[in-house]
Amino acid sequence: MSIGIAHMSCRELVERVTSYFENALTVEDRLRFEHHLSGCEHCTTYLEQMRRTIELTGTLRVEDVSPQAEATLLQVFRDWSGH
Amino acid sequence: MERVDEADLVDRLRAGDETAFAELLREYHPSLLRLARLFVSTSAVAEDVVQETWLGVLKGIDRFEGRSSLKTWIFRILANTAKTRAQREARSIPFSALEDAEGNFEPAVERARFTGAGHWAAPPHEWPEERLLGAETRSVIARAIEELPPAQRAVVSLRDVEGWSADEVRNALDLSETNQRVLLQRGRAKVRRALEQYLTEDT
Numbered sequence: 041m042s043i044g045i046a047h048m049s050c051r052e053l054v055e056r057v058t059s060y061f062e063n064a065l066t067v068e069d070r071l072r073f074e075h076h077l078s079g080c081e082h083c084t085t086y087l088e089q090m091r092r093t094i095e096l097t098g099t100l101r102v103e104d105v106s107p108q109a110e111a112t113l114l115q116v117f118r119d120w121s122g123h
Numbered sequence: 124m125e126r127v128d129e130a131d132l133v134d135r136l137r138a139g140d141e142t143a144f145a146e147l148l149r150e151y152h153p154s155l156l157r158l159a160r161l162f163v164s165t166s167a168v169a170e171d172v173v174q175e176t177w178l179g180v181l182k183g184i185d186r187f188e189g190r191s192s193l194k195t196w197i198f199r200i201l202a203n204t205a206k207t208r209a210q211r212e213a214r215s216i217p218f219s220a221l222e223d224a225e226g227n228f229e230p231a232v233e234r235a236r237f238t239g240a241g242h243w244a245a246p247p248h249e250w251p252e253e254r255l256l257g258a259e260t261r262s263v264i265a266r267a268i269e270e271l272p273p274a275q276r277a278v279v280s281l282r283d284v285e286g287w288s289a290d291e292v293r294n295a296l297d298l299s300e301t302n303q304r305v306l307l308q309r310g311r312a313k314v315r316r317a318l319e320q321y322l323t324e325d326t
Binding site: 049050051052054055057058059062064082083085086089090092093094096097098099100101102104105109110112113114116117118120121 | 139141144145148149152153157170174177178181182230231232234237240241242243246247248249250255260261264265268279283284285286289300304307308311312314315318319
């Protein structure tokens with residue numbers, strides 16, 4: 041390879057997606073990762089699917105406290121603050 | 124929640140301000156329940172554990188020194204409460220299984236989809252956007268997370284559902300940096316596979 045970076049295979053790349061997202065690759069591995077990605081449409085698709093997966097997982101968050109739990113806990117608070 | 128707001132919140136709690144407590148409930152109660160559910164066997168016990176946690180927060184708030192964030196402190200109380208309860212329940216807990224990052228290698232993508240040289244033999248196809256954004260996709264993801272081994276489920280739930288940082292998860296679950304990352308990678312890869320299966324099956 042002309043720029044002297046050891047080759048990263050598709051099989052290796054898919055194992056390193058989270059490390060890539062987390063900025064946990066060494067500088068050299070990051071270069072190998074990005075070099076591979078720039079020439080591989082399948083791995084580009086794979087990476088994009090991992091991104092979408094993470095993004096959609098984030099939409100599962102439950103935001104609400106049930107009114108019943110809130111009432112119970114506010115009573116707990118009143119008992120405590122009245123101590 | 125910002126540190127600055129936190130200091131103010133802590134002061135108001137100490138002063139017995141009920142609205143401060145209500146704010147905390149809205150911010151953390153759902154996440155606490157979700158985390159508790161990872162330790163104990165039923166939702167009812169999880170609710171109990173969270174209630175006990177809030178009581179612990181109130182009893183301990185005068186001793187809270189702000190060395191960690193309020194959030195980290197609250198979730199530590201939850202983790203301790205839940206572990207104690209789990210022991211009482213004599214349930215052997217996922218968290219002894221947190222070591223499973225060290226265990227067998229689980230490839231992100233089935234080996235058969237690569238050639239001997241490691242190139243894609245059966246590459247991923249682009250996902251149909253319309254179907255991806257359909258209502259059923261979320262339940263496919265939820266089910267995939269439910270089916271993960273406990274430690275992977277815990278990490279994926281906290282990182283990707285609750286949006287915690289890697290450090291927050293490592294602290295709450297007592298994981299090394301590498302283990303946290305390996306569990307996350309494996310869990311996410313399985314969720315992606317479940318989505319792929321769902322999106323490419325015939326309608």
